[in-house]
Amino acid sequence: xxxxxxxxxxxxxxxxxxxxxxxxxxxxxxxxxxxxxxxxxxxxxxxxxxxxxxxxxxxxxxxxxxxxxxxxxxxxxxxxxxxxxxxxxxxxxxxxxxxxxxxxxxxxxxxxxxxxxxxxxxxxxxxxxxxxxxxxxxxxxxxxxxxxxxxxxxxxxxxxxxxxxxxxxxxxxxxxxx
Amino acid sequence: xxxxxxxxxxxxxxxxxxxxxxxxxxxxxxxxxxxxxxxxxxxxxxxxxxxxxxxxxxxxxxxxxxxxxxxxxxxxxxxxxxxxxxxxxxxxxxxxxxxxxxxxxxxxxxxxxxxxxxxxxxxxxxxxxxxxxxxxxxxxxxxxxxxxxxxxxxxxxxxxxxxxxxxxxxxxxxxxxx
Amino acid sequence: xxxxxxxxxxxxxxxxxxxxxxxxxxxxxxxxxxxxxxxxxxxxxxxxxxxxxxxxxxxxxxxxxxxxxxxxxxxxxxxxxxxxxxxxxxxxxxxxxxxxxxxxxxxxxxxxxxxxxxxxxxxxxxxxxxxxxxxxxxxxxxxxxxxxxxxxxxxxxxxxxxxxxxxxxxxxxxxxxx
Numbered sequence: 261x262x263x264x265x266x267x268x269x270x271x272x273x274x275x276x277x278x279x280x281x282x283x284x285x286x287x288x289x290x291x292x293x294x295x296x297x298x299x300x301x302x303x304x305x306x307x308x309x310x311x312x313x314x315x316x317x318x319x320x321x322x323x324x325x326x327x328x329x330x331x332x333x334x335x336x337x338x339x340x341x342x343x344x345x346x347x348x349x350x351x352x353x354x355x356x357x358x359x360x361x362x363x364x365x366x367x368x369x370x371x372x373x374x375x376x377x378x379x380x381x382x383x384x385x386x387x388x389x390x391x392x393x394x395x396x397x398x399x400x401x402x403x404x405x406x407x408x409x410x411x412x413x414x415x416x417x418x419x420x421x422x423x424x425x426x427x428x429x430x431x432x433x434x435x436x437x438x
Numbered sequence: 439x440x441x442x443x444x445x446x447x448x449x450x451x452x453x454x455x456x457x458x459x460x461x462x463x464x465x466x467x468x469x470x471x472x473x474x475x476x477x478x479x480x481x482x483x484x485x486x487x488x489x490x491x492x493x494x495x496x497x498x499x500x501x502x503x504x505x506x507x508x509x510x511x512x513x514x515x516x517x518x519x520x521x522x523x524x525x526x527x528x529x530x531x532x533x534x535x536x537x538x539x540x541x542x543x544x545x546x547x548x549x550x551x552x553x554x555x556x557x558x559x560x561x562x563x564x565x566x567x568x569x570x571x572x573x574x575x576x577x578x579x580x581x582x583x584x585x586x587x588x589x590x591x592x593x594x595x596x597x598x599x600x601x602x603x604x605x606x607x608x609x610x611x612x613x614x615x616x
Numbered sequence: 617x618x619x620x621x622x623x624x625x626x627x628x629x630x631x632x633x634x635x636x637x638x639x640x641x642x643x644x645x646x647x648x649x650x651x652x653x654x655x656x657x658x659x660x661x662x663x664x665x666x667x668x669x670x671x672x673x674x675x676x677x678x679x680x681x682x683x684x685x686x687x688x689x690x691x692x693x694x695x696x697x698x699x700x701x702x703x704x705x706x707x708x709x710x711x712x713x714x715x716x717x718x719x720x721x722x723x724x725x726x727x728x729x730x731x732x733x734x735x736x737x738x739x740x741x742x743x744x745x746x747x748x749x750x751x752x753x754x755x756x757x758x759x760x761x762x763x764x765x766x767x768x769x770x771x772x773x774x775x776x777x778x779x780x781x782x783x784x785x786x787x788x789x790x791x792x793x794x
Contacts, residue, residue: 274735373714376552
């Protein structure tokens, strides 16, 4: 799928990096409200602001979008714009990640390099799992969470919607956050 | 090798997941004392209780077994039943794990996805190393340890027999546990 | 490139392990001042002391060297000897590591198995990143750092020259060490 990245900050660039390793997705550029259109960021262009998404995506031939900003409400708002523009919100899994066939990942989920997701885990819509994080069996992450790099969400733990885990954090077995 | 999984809890299901990625092993089902025979768990059937292991394994064509329960004594007891039933206890290494050719792994060891085992490390019989854990060079893990997910056992550290490390724990260089 | 390993301790053996997985480098042996020449260590020979490096490297056909000792000053001194002997200091990346094409790695950098280096990160000369460590986007590691196994250097963090991070350590976003 040809996808447009919504957000060209550190997270957007990191997801762009994931996409370059994915054979099933192709990034066409960023939509971003801060950087001026035409700017090149690590080889990909800023195509325009996010409030003109339908036109920008059509011009670039994109049929999908990835909301790649850290704030949960901002991510939900960008996903709503993508949906209005008729864009899909694909699941993106780095090819070096290991995802159990018995895990469930909802739309817009991004899984970074070397992440592991165990059997019975559920990852809610628009939740991002950064590099090297491990989601153990039967953990339940609600929608729009952000699991920073190098975290562990151990077996049967639960994250409420919009939870942000800073990098390196461990959530113990059966723990509920917050 | 065709293997039967001893234990159909979270750990058994996680090891089943590892086996689906291993080209050199094929899981034929679970033996478990709690779940009724015939139950399907993520595509694999409960074949019977563990006290009828020889007959169950023969019927399923298994020639190996993996003791996949967290408690060390229970794991040793299941391994003893497997040995009585004439079943091998293979070493199982997830294909995404990195194991030094200069490490030594004893029978029944399971190494999860993205684990790393360095040169000179020794991993005792029935010890389990979960996803993303790193065993550094010259560390010595005795038999029937359980290294939870996302742990570090640093260089030359030692774990006594039956040691359990909760997920995310770091054992420093040269440290002995307990 | 045919490379000679400078240092046959735990770190040298660990780097030798990395090299056996790299298709673009071939280890020819160790130069070490403690172990006697001729000793075999996990299949590779001690070729001689480091003060006769030019002759030893020429005899072994090496055109590159890797300074594989933990102390920063010792590593710089070995690299200086390698340069005097006309040896290159290649970048060595374990094939299981994930390095962004938008990261910059200077000469003599070694990246261990399952490490991840994000876009915009810069890794200075002779800095070593051990197994499973994650260097997030825009982090800046100066020269001759040692990032132990299973560390996180989060986004935009900075490590001064010669910094040593013990295994398992997390450096938070934007943090400067020391």
